[in-house]
Amino acid sequence: NPKFQKIFKKVDELKPDFIQVLAEAVEIPAVSADESLRPMVIKKAHFLVDKLKQLGFEDIQLKELGVQPPPVNDPKLQLPPVVLSRYGNDPSKKTVLVYGHYDVQPASIEDGWDSEPFKLVVDEEKQLLKARGSTDDTGPLTGWLHVVRAHQEAGIELPVNLLTCFEGMEESGSLGLEKLIGQEADKYFKDVDAVCISDNYWLGTKKPVLTYGLRGCNYYQVTINGPGADLHSGIFGGVIAEPMVDLVQVLSSLVDSKGKILIKGIDEMVAPVTEKEMKLYEDIDFSLEELEEASGSKTALYEKKEDILMHRWRFPSLSVHGVEGAFSSQGAKTVIPAKVSGKFSIRTVPDMDSAKLTKLVIDHCNSVFEKLGSPNTIHAELIHDGNYWVSDPFNAQFTAAAKATKEVYGVDPDFTREGGSIPITLTFEEQLKTSVLLLPMGRGDDGAHSINEKLDISNFIGGIKTMVAYLHYYAESPEN
Amino acid sequence: NPKFQKIFKKVDELKPDFIQVLAEAVEIPAVSADESLRPMVIKKAHFLVDKLKQLGFEDIQLKELGVQPPPVNDPKLQLPPVVLSRYGNDPSKKTVLVYGHYDVQPASIEDGWDSEPFKLVVDEEKQLLKARGSTDDTGPLTGWLHVVRAHQEAGIELPVNLLTCFEGMEESGSLGLEKLIGQEADKYFKDVDAVCISDNYWLGTKKPVLTYGLRGCNYYQVTINGPGADLHSGIFGGVIAEPMVDLVQVLSSLVDSKGKILIKGIDEMVAPVTEKEMKLYEDIDFSLEELEEASGSKTALYEKKEDILMHRWRFPSLSVHGVEGAFSSQGAKTVIPAKVSGKFSIRTVPDMDSAKLTKLVIDHCNSVFEKLGSPNTIHAELIHDGNYWVSDPFNAQFTAAAKATKEVYGVDPDFTREGGSIPITLTFEEQLKTSVLLLPMGRGDDGAHSINEKLDISNFIGGIKTMVAYLHYYAESPEN
Ligand SMILES: [Zn+2]
Ligand SMILES: [Zn+2]
Ligand SMILES: [Zn+2]
Ligand SMILES: [Zn+2]
Structure with missing residues (x-):
């Protein structure tokens, strides 16, 4: 041409x-x-x-x-x-x-x-x-x-x-x-x-x-509020309920190290894999090695091409991104942070409904927090979503x-x-x-x-x- | 005069x-x-x-x-x-x-x-x-x-x-x-x-x-190492083992929301409270209200003056200070952090031995991490200690x-x-x-x-x- x-x-x-x-x-x-x-x-x-x-x-x-x-x-x-x-x-x-x-x-x-x-x-x-x-x-x-x-x-x-x-x-x-x-x-x-x-x-x-x-993305923030200001862990450690301690409990309840989402009711919303769909994945040029090269590590959760692609494209995933309000620099600061916000997001796929998902997520966080018996307060919220x-x-x-x-x-x-x-x-x-x-x-x-x-x-x-x-x-x- | x-x-x-x-x-x-x-x-x-x-x-x-x-x-x-x-x-x-x-x-x-x-x-x-x-x-x-x-x-x-x-x-x-x-x-x-x-x-x-x-203070850092660089959670979420997910599991195993340290062997090192010692605490001018005022909150773990003072002065405590390497700002960054370091410290009291404590802490972190079955790697270390x-x-x-x-x-x-x-x-x-x-x-x-x-x-x-x-x-x- x-x-x-x-x-x-x-x-x-x-x-x-x-x-x-x-x-x-x-x-x-x-x-x-x-x-x-x-x-x-x-x-x-x-x-x-x-x-x-x-x-x-x-x-x-x-x-x-x-x-x-x-x-x-x-x-x-x-x-x-x-x-x-x-x-x-x-x-x-x-x-x-x-x-x-x-x-x-x-x-x-x-x-x-x-x-x-x-x-x-x-x-x-x-x-x-x-x-x-x-x-x-x-x-x-x-x-x-x-x-x-x-x-x-x-x-x-x-x-x-x-x-x-x-x-x-x-x-x-x-x-x-x-x-x-x-x-x-x-x-x-x-x-x-x-x-x-x-x-x-x-x-x-x-x-x-x-x-x-x-995939879509629902981004959540779960905030634990405790003392009126950051405190010295020497003076207050052991006598005050620490927001960061509650937060890691809540964050640890969301997903396991194998990538399995632990919030009840999410799996049931995902459209089942069909035979025809399965076929599509077989033709695609991709390998575990490419994933490892792209991630710069050997930390993949799956070995088979089809498993990797399906978990990337058509199954939901939950990532924990970080914590706002806690100590985050190098060194050894002995602070009890007063208010900490955990950030995590769920990648969504057909046929997950955003509003229903958000209700499941917030209910889950509140329920885990309630069982801790902490005098702190929790506020879990959707920061933004995209279908x-x-x-x-x-x-x-x-x-x-x-x-x-x-x-x-x-x-x-x-x-x-x-x-x-x-x-x-x-x-x-x-x-x-x-x-x-x-x-x-x-x-x-x-x-x-x-x-x-x-x-x-x-x-x-x-x-x-x-x-x-x-x-x-x-x-x-x-x-x- | x-x-x-x-x-x-x-x-x-x-x-x-x-x-x-x-x-x-x-x-x-x-x-x-x-x-x-x-x-x-x-x-x-x-x-x-x-x-x-x-x-x-x-x-x-x-x-x-x-x-x-x-x-x-x-x-x-x-x-x-x-x-x-x-x-x-x-x-x-x-x-x-x-x-x-x-x-x-x-x-x-x-x-x-x-x-x-x-x-x-x-x-x-x-x-x-x-x-x-x-x-x-x-x-x-x-x-x-x-x-x-x-x-x-x-x-x-x-x-x-x-x-x-x-x-x-x-x-x-x-x-x-x-x-x-x-x-x-x-x-x-x-x-x-x-x-x-x-x-x-x-x-x-x-x-x-x-x-x-x-009290003394032993400050620890537990680092989880995963991918070669920070990754996009859309592309890698669900197919890569996330260091932050492993880290919150380890951090959540250290102490509960009531302030109880969950690492085995620590309680046994603490000198028992004597009757004479108990007496000393009764004379001191202090109240729950003062703690609440100082912390700017009603998030105390104990109500009785003696309990508060003893947990501040003569029992160990564990504080989780924060995470280095994860997302820590405001907003909604969809990152999978490649390497995250959790920071926590233990306040020590008679008759805790620093070296023995450190061995207990590191063994605990390694053992919890091992059970996760994660392909990431862990490194738990003492950053500094003071008796x-x-x-x-x-x-x-x-x-x-x-x-x-x-x-x-x-x-x-x-x-x-x-x-x-x-x-x-x-x-x-x-x-x-x-x-x-x-x-x-x-x-x-x-x-x-x-x-x-x-x-x-x-x-x-x-x-x-x-x-x-x-x-x-x-x-x-x-x-x-
Ligand atoms: Zn000083
Ligand atoms: Zn100081
Ligand atoms: Zn873009
Ligand atoms: Zn972008």
């Missing part, structure tokens, strides 16, 4: 420029979970607006979402804006809405990064780009801008009208976005034929994938993306689900009544949400090319 | 000066647990040297203790120096060594302080001094300097030779001090007749006390201090023990073969180690006067 060759050549030529844009973008520490960094999140939105303007995007709107609901320290904290924009307005073309998020997870060099997390390192030897946001999700998000640039420089018309919806709160529950999508469904988004989200990863490190399912999602992997979009993948990487993609959640996927599908495609750019070992997050240069460039080819194949497809 | 009246009047007149010195001292954030603040700890040592010089102390020596042993981030990290100095060198006088520490606990306004922790707030309404270090231990430490100043301004000779031993690592295990005391026992400290430590608190808020016993201490409350020093207390406060002090540990007490007693007196300045509700640490102005001034009178009564006492 000479059209693709021409654009792909431009993508290759523009590689240094594309990396430079990524470097500028990740330098802005847009951590949505850190209230003090909120101005940086907003700064990054304006950075994107500038880039969109330069490329000739039109009708650029910064949609304000109002103040962030509690719990917050600053009751007037503004949510970061959603960046809407449009490239092309040809009624004869299909309209594709691309979604990405410009906020990132927290990161600090003290966490163990080899380099400053908010400074892009171009590792020429390993051919990778290292920084917080490189793969999640600044790299893929800016990829869509590079798609337009490559078309422009190659002198080839974009085959679709492209809309952007870039948000700044994804890592903190996409607060306000669902409402905005509902409001814009018949306005800004009214002509959208398809939605494409590039915010997940290949299953492994070699084979490209397209993703048709996601699971499953799509049809044989529709027009997925078919176009499969052909695009084959064009760029020379292989058919695996059709996968994901263990992670992108709650907004379901919202787009329901509100815009369109198909949603998950088109990952990075690899399974990119380390999103962990230290030394990276994106391979070949995935960055290959991903941009795949986006290009996907838009063309989808534009040509007879169906919507 | 006209001599006391003259000096006490000077103390009252000099109050603004004394508060000013404290304000300057607490402004230096001398947090010994924070490696990055080590230069501040050292700066505070030099601040004290300047003050000692101004007052005419002689033979001022900054004793270097070498590099801090692992675990440290910086393998060349220097320990803060010990400040030795002498005021007076008259062989006909007794020699009193006073000990204090100029380092402080970590503090940050984000912890919930009403004001900047390293800025002294003089609350005129409540008549208190608020800052990290105000009561622990910068206030009492500088008190000794004010004792000398008051004598000078009153034109009255100090009745003893005064030696100082001010260290900068007390809040981090007094690393290096024990060795130094051993080395100086026959040198700098060779003429010492008595040691006085002002680094603890009244039992309650009204009655002055003298303290003749302390318990019990003295004779009727010796010359205690008698002098009791008379001094009566002189200043008009009441006989209660003779108490303490739940906290000042390991160096035992070292002084053993190495210098002298009696050690614990002469507290602050109150039980001062909030050492917690937010809004304070020292009542009346305790600051009353404490200085008590120090004055104690030196005179001890100087006059026939025995050593």
Whole structure:
């Protein structure tokens, strides 16, 4: 295909420029979970607006979402804006809405990064780009801008009208976005034929994938409240009920070391595995070794490929993330923390009902706490939830993306689900009544949400090319 | 006593000066647990040297203790120096060594302080001094300097030779001090007749006390090591053994919510309560209400005064302080932490043997972990330990201090023990073969180690006067 060759050549030529844009973008520490960094999140939105303007995007709107609901320290904290924009307005073309998020997870060099997390390192030897946001999700998000640039420089018309919806709160529950999508469904988004989200990863490190399912995520916080202030363990140890002691009892009752969730009633909500479904898992290219490589350890809970994939994609899991309010630094502080909040989340799958799950979880925590007979008080609550999602992997979009993948990487993609959640996927599908495609750019070992997050240069460039080819194949497809 | 009246009047007149010195001292954030603040700890040592010089102390020596042993981030990290100095060198006088520490606990306004922790707030309404270090231990430490100043301004000779031993690592295990005391026992400290430590608190808020016993403290860290880096719980939740899940199981096996230690073999090491001992507790001025007021809550584990005091002073306790390496901020980070360290400590009492206790603790942790069947690894270790201490409350020093207390406060002090540990007490007693007196300045509700640490102005001034009178009564006492 000479059209693709021409654009792909431009993508290759523009590689240094594309990396430079990524470097500028990740330098802005847009951590949505850190209230003090909120101005940086907003700064990054304006950075994107500038880039969109330069490329000739039109009708650029910064949609304000109002103040962030509690719990917050600053009751007037503004949510970061959603960046809407449009490239092309040809009624004869299909309209594709691309979604990405410009906020990132927290990161600090003290966490163990080899380099400053908010400074892009171009590792020429390993051919990778290292920084917080490189793969999640600044790299893929800016990829869509590079798609337009490559078309422009190659002198080839974009085959679709492209809309952007870039948000700044994804890592903190996409607060306000669902409402905005509902409001814009018949306005800004009214002509959208398809939605494409590039915010997940290949299953492994070699084979490209397209993703048709996601687990949901219900995030909980259980707070134990005791003394009026932190106390000295010498003076109060042994005579005061310690919130941290109660908390570890509650946290230890949630899941065992084999990954089995101990909260009653959850297993019963999970859709049973069918024979046909079982078959699907057999074809996928994956192995225990890939999991071990991605996790950097031999600490897998299962050995068989099918067990691993099913426990990642179609069974719930419970993770304990940490404790807020307790001593958390190096050294030996002899404190009795006055108020501690345990954080844990449950990944959800068909047919779990979020509200019913939350009732089970909160009842469980309260019941375990009550049996302790502690004079402290407990408050278990849902911090945020996002539903699971499953799509049809044989529709027009997925078919176009499969052909695009084959064009760029020379292989058919695996059709996968994901263990992670992108709650907004379901919202787009329901509100815009369109198909949603998950088109990952990075690899399974990119380390999103962990230290030394990276994106391979070949995935960055290959991903941009795949986006290009996907838009063309989808534009040509007879169906919507 | 006209001599006391003259000096006490000077103390009252000099109050603004004394508060000013404290304000300057607490402004230096001398947090010994924070490696990055080590230069501040050292700066505070030099601040004290300047003050000692101004007052005419002689033979001022900054004793270097070498590099801090692992675990440290910086393998060349220097320990803060010990400040030795002498005021007076008259062989006909007794020699009193006073000990204090100029380092402080970590503090940050984000912890919930009403004001900047390293800025002294003089609350005129409540008549208190608020800052990290105000009561622990910068206030009492500088008190000794004010004792000398008051004598000078009153034109009255100090009745003893005064030696100082001010260290900068007390809040981090007094690393290096024990060795130094051993080395100086026959040198700098060779003429010492008595040691006085002002680094603890009244039992309650009204009655002055003298303290003749302390619990020890064995601080442990149990580390669970899993994946090579922090992981995304969406991608790895359910397929990887999570260190945090194992850790809460281990931490939940240590102590129950009623304060009962669950590690086998510990109860058997504790000296039984005698009838005579039981009697002692009956006389002490204390009530459940005071504990509730000091803790700012109704979360006491015992109702009876005797039970409370015995569980604070003569029974062991186990506190869970926190977790290093897990998510610890506000918000909802969906991370699987790769390596987490639980921190807990056991307060020790006669006749617990530290080494034997540590073996019990480590064996317990390993045994609980082994039963989990986790592919992760565990490492339980003692971070530091300090032995318990019990003295004779009727010796010359205690008698002098009791008379001094009566002189200043008009009441006989209660003779108490303490739940906290000042390991160096035992070292002084053993190495210098002298009696050690614990002469507290602050109150039980001062909030050492917690937010809004304070020292009542009346305790600051009353404490200085008590120090004055104690030196005179001890100087006059026939025995050593
Ligand atoms: Zn993302
Ligand atoms: Zn993310
Ligand atoms: Zn202290
Ligand atoms: Zn202290």
